Amino acid sequence: MASNKDFPVIFELSKEGRVGYSLPELDVPEMDLTEGLDGEYIRTELADLPEVSELQIMRHYTALSKRNHGVDSGFYPLGSCTMKYNPKINEDVARFTGFSHIHPLQEGKTVQGALYLMHDLQTSLQEITGMHQVTIQPAAGAHGEWTGLMMIRAYHEHNGDINRTKVIVPDSAHGTNPASATVAGFEAITVKSDERGLVDLEDLKRVVGDDTAALMLTNPNTLGLFEEHIIEMAQIVHNAGGKLYYDGANLNAILGYARPGDMGFDVVHLNLHKTFTGPHGGGGPGSGPVGVTEELAAFLPKPILTKKEDMYVFDYNRPLSIGRVKPYYGNFGINVRAYTYIRTMGPKGLKQVSENAVLNANYMMRRLEKEFDLPFTQHCKHEFVLSGKRQKKLGVRTLDIAKRLLDFGYHPPTIYFPLNVEEAMMIEPTETESKETLDEFIDVMIQIAKEAEENPEIVQEAPHTTVISRLDETLAARKPVLRYQR
Numbered sequence: 350m351a352s353n354k355d356f357p358v359i360f361e362l363s364k365e366g367r368v369g370y371s372l373p374e375l376d377v378p379e380m381d382l383t384e385g386l387d388g389e390y391i392r393t394e395l396a397d398l399p400e401v402s403e404l405q406i407m408r409h410y411t412a413l414s415k416r417n418h419g420v421d422s423g424f425y426p427l428g429s430c431t432m433k434y435n436p437k438i439n440e441d442v443a444r445f446t447g448f449s450h451i452h453p454l455q456e457g458k459t460v461q462g463a464l465y466l467m468h469d470l471q472t473s474l475q476e477i478t479g480m481h482q483v484t485i486q487p488a489a490g491a492h493g494e495w496t497g498l499m500m501i502r503a504y505h506e507h508n509g510d511i512n513r514t515k516v517i518v519p520d521s522a523h524g525t526n527p528a529s530a531t532v533a534g535f536e537a538i539t540v541k542s543d544e545r546g547l548v549d550l551e552d553l554k555r556v557v558g559d560d561t562a563a564l565m566l567t568n569p570n571t572l573g574l575f576e577e578h579i580i581e582m583a584q585i586v587h588n589a590g591g592k593l594y595y596d597g598a599n600l601n602a603i604l605g606y607a608r609p610g611d612m613g614f615d616v617v618h619l620n621l622h623k624t625f626t627g628p629h630g631g632g633g634p635g636s637g638p639v640g641v642t643e644e645l646a647a648f649l650p651k652p653i654l655t656k657k658e659d660m661y662v663f664d665y666n667r668p669l670s671i672g673r674v675k676p677y678y679g680n681f682g683i684n685v686r687a688y689t690y691i692r693t694m695g696p697k698g699l700k701q702v703s704e705n706a707v708l709n710a711n712y713m714m715r716r717l718e719k720e721f722d723l724p725f726t727q728h729c730k731h732e733f734v735l736s737g738k739r740q741k742k743l744g745v746r747t748l749d750i751a752k753r754l755l756d757f758g759y760h761p762p763t764i765y766f767p768l769n770v771e772e773a774m775m776i777e778p779t780e781t782e783s784k785e786t787l788d789e790f791i792d793v794m795i796q797i798a799k800e801a802e803e804n805p806e807i808v809q810e811a812p813h814t815t816v817i818s819r820l821d822e823t824l825a826a827r828k829p830v831l832r833y834q835r
C-alpha cells in the first residue's frame with residue numbers, strides 16, 4: 350500500500366523509542382517467558398512493529414474505519430444480502446450483563462433468562478416460518494443449509510431409502526445451495542428457469558425421480574420473483590418421495606404474508622443476520638436457524654431446549670439426532686439481537702417490513718427500467734435484477750457501472766449474479782431506506798447510463814474519487830499483498 354498525505358502508512362510514522370503506553374515499574378521478579386517453549390517458536394529478534402504514540406494509533410484505526418463502507422455510512426443495495434439498518438437497541442440489549450457476562454458452561458438454573466430468550470426466539474421463528482420445531486444452533490446461512498440437508502439425509506437413511514443421492518437446485522440459485530448439497534454428500538443437479546424467471550415445471554418433472562433427496566428453493570427466488578407454482582412443485586417433489594428445502598436467507602419479502610411451512614416446505618433455514626437485522630458483512634458471527642416439520646424433528650441437532658415444569662433444560666436424549674453442529678448453543682449474541690428486533694417490531698411491524706421492502710424494490714425497478722434492460726418485467730418482491738446488456742454494447746460492462754457507483758459513495762449492487770442473467774445487477778434497497786435515498790441512487794444510475802452513451806471512458810476508468818483506483822481483480826485475487834512491505 351502506498352502512503353498518501355491524508356493517510357500515512359502507520360509504519361512510516363514510526364520513530365525509534367516512541368511509545369504509546371505507560372506501564373508501572375516492574376515490582377515482581379522477572380520471568381523467562383520462553384521456558385518450556387519449543388526452540389523454533391522463540392523469536393530471536395524483536396517484531397518489526399511501528400513505534401507510535403497512542404494518538405497516532407488512534408488516528409490510524411479511526412481513519413481505517415472511515416474507509417470502510419457500512420450500512421451506517423451509506424446506501425448498500427447489495428442484492429440477496431439484505432443490508433438493512435441494524436437498530437442500535439439490539440446492541441444495547443446484547444450488552445446487558447445478564448447476556449454478555451454469562452458462560453456457556455454455567456449451570457442451567459443460573460441462566461434461565463437467557464434460556465427463556467432462546468426458547469422464545471425459537472417459538473417466534475416457528476410462528477414466522479410455519480414450521481413445527483426450530484434449532485438456533487447453526488452459525489450462518491450456509492451452515493443452516495448443510496444442517497438441513499444432513500437431516501434430510503438422515504431421514505431418508507432412517508427409512509432405508511438409500512438411493513436418494515440427488516438434490517435439485519434451480520439455475521438461479523445462490524451459490525451456497527449446490528455447495529451445501531455437495532458438502533452434505535449429495536449430487537447437485539440443475540433445474541432450468543423459464544422465460545419468466547421461474548422454475549420450469551416441465552424441466553422439474555423431467556429431473557425429479559426416485560433418486561431425488563430434495564429440491565432446494567428460494568422463494569421469492571434470487572431474481573426477486575415469487576415462485577407462483579410452489580404448491581404444484583411441492584406436490585411433484587413429494588409424490589416422488591423427495592423433500593422440499595427452503596432457503597430463507599431472504600425472508601424480507603414475505604414476513605407476515607406467507608410462510609414456507611404453508612407452501613409445503615419440510616426444512617427451512619433463515620439468516621438472522623439478514624432479515625432479522627444482525628450486523629453482517631465482516632464475516633460474522635451470523636445465525637442460521639433451521640426449522641423442520643414434525644416428521645423431521647427427531648433428526649434436529651442436539652441438545653434440544655425444552656421446558657420441563659418451570660425450568661428450561663437441554664435434552665440430550667435424542668437417538669436420531671444428527672448430533673451437534675456447533676459448540677455450545679449457537680451464536681448467542683446475534684440471537685439476542687434478532688430476538689430484540691422481533692420483539693420491538695411485533696407481528697404488525699414485521700408485516701410492514703415486507704410491505705415496504707417490496708414497495709421500495711418495485712419503485713426503483715420501475716424508475717430504472719427505461720435506462721437499463723429488465724429481463725423479467727412482472728412485479729418483483731424485495732429485490733430485482735437488471736441487465737447491463739445495452740451498456741455492454743457501448744463498451745461499458747456491469748463491473749464498470751459498479752465501480753462508477755463508488756465515486757458517488759454507494760456500495761454497488763450484487764453483480765454477475767444470478768448467473769442466468771447476462772451482465773446482472775441485483776438490487777435490494779431494503780425497507781429501511783427513505784424515498785429520498787432511493788431517488789438519489791436512481792438519479793445516479795440514470796446519470797451513469799447517460800455517461801455510458803456519451804462519455805464511456807469516465808465509467809470504464811472509474812472509480813476516480815476513492816483512495817485506491819481500479820484494481821487488477823485477477824492479480825488481487827491470485828497474488829494478494831496482505832501486509833505492508835518496506
Ligand SMILES: *Cc1c(COP(=O)(O)O)cnc(C)c1O
Pocket residue numbers: 429430489490491492523525526567571596598599620635637
Ligand atoms: C446470504 C445467502 C445465503 C448464505 O448465507 P451465509 O450466512 O452467508 O452463509 C444463502 N442463500 C441465500 C439466498 C443468501 O442470500
